[in-house]
Amino acid sequence: MIASLTVRLQREPFDAAAEAAKLRGRGDVGAVVTFTGICRGDEAGEPIAALMLEHYPGMAEAEIERHVAEAVVRWPLKGVTVIHRHGRIAPGEDIVLVVTASSHREAAFGAAEFLIDYLKTRAPFWKQVEKASGKVWIEAKKFDEVAAARWRAPGRKTAE
Amino acid sequence: MTVKVRYFAWVRERVGKPEEDIELPTDVKTVAELMTWLAGRGEEYAYAFGNPQVIRAAIDRAHVRPQSPLKGAGEIAFFPPMTGG
Numbered sequence: 001m002i003a004s005l006t007v008r009l010q011r012e013p014f015d016a017a018a019e020a021a022k023l024r025g026r027g028d029v030g031a032v033v034t035f036t037g038i039c040r041g042d043e044a045g046e047p048i049a050a051l052m053l054e055h056y057p058g059m060a061e062a063e064i065e066r067h068v069a070e071a072v073v074r075w076p077l078k079g080v081t082v083i084h085r086h087g088r089i090a091p092g093e094d095i096v097l098v099v100t101a102s103s104h105r106e107a108a109f110g111a112a113e114f115l116i117d118y119l120k121t122r123a124p125f126w127k128q129v130e131k132a133s134g135k136v137w138i139e140a141k142k143f144d145e146v147a148a149a150r151w152r153a154p155g156r157k158t159a160e
Numbered sequence: 161m162t163v164k165v166r167y168f169a170w171v172r173e174r175v176g177k178p179e180e181d182i183e184l185p186t187d188v189k190t191v192a193e194l195m196t197w198l199a200g201r202g203e204e205y206a207y208a209f210g211n212p213q214v215i216r217a218a219i220d221r222a223h224v225r226p227q228s229p230l231k232g233a234g235e236i237a238f239f240p241p242m243t244g245g
Binding site: 037053054055056058059060062063084095096116119120121122123124125126127128137138139140141144 | 166168169170223239240242245
């Protein structure tokens with residue numbers, strides 16, 4: 001049985017270790033996978049001052065919750081936490097956190113990868129970088145589309 | 161039918177506003193038709209919607225395809241491919 005499902009959008013930084021610790025300490029949890037996405041200090045070889053993350057309030061939460069619900073159906077999970085920041089984020093700061101807990105590692109690894117792959121291509125967030133030369137919207141990467149597509153079951157109907 | 165149309169990221173910047181209420185012409189029935197109609201509203205809209213195949217859309221906060229019908233929609237959003245995570 002699922003013990004804990006948490007989805008949070010926030011401006012403030014989060015404590016990845018503390019969030020992961022919340023999913024431990026149960027007798028049936030044998031594996032916790034934590035993915036943290038961090039703001040790099042450069043984009044396409046040029047240093048950046050900050051990252052600005054725009055999101056679609058309401059839809060962003062709904063999309064993430066929908067994918068967490070799908071992960072729970074696909075893997076035997078004991079807990080899932082997803083936290084995504086928005087607003088201005090400085091290099092070195094955390095952007096996104098995915099924590100999955102299960103009895104065994106396969107489910108925890110699989111679900112964490114599925115969630116981050118889908119977050120990147122389906123959750124309504126847009127990154128803009130502030131460079132010395134000006135502000136630039138980050139373009140979607142083909143790699144991310146391919147990574148998300150591999151989780152689509154054959155014949156499965158998706159919205160896009 | 162009046163709908164709320166919202167714009168995000170560079171679509172918002174090009175249109176020059178985050179949202180507006182629009183009275184839909186009766187012959188605009190799909191997401192793709194709405195983008196074509198919007199593109200004809202002025203220079204800033206033409207700039208935003210000149211290349212509609214790169215724009216994604218949502219109706220009432222769920223992803224939709226260009227051929228999706230607008231019937232019953234309350235809020236329609238247009239935005240570039242997502243780059244979160």
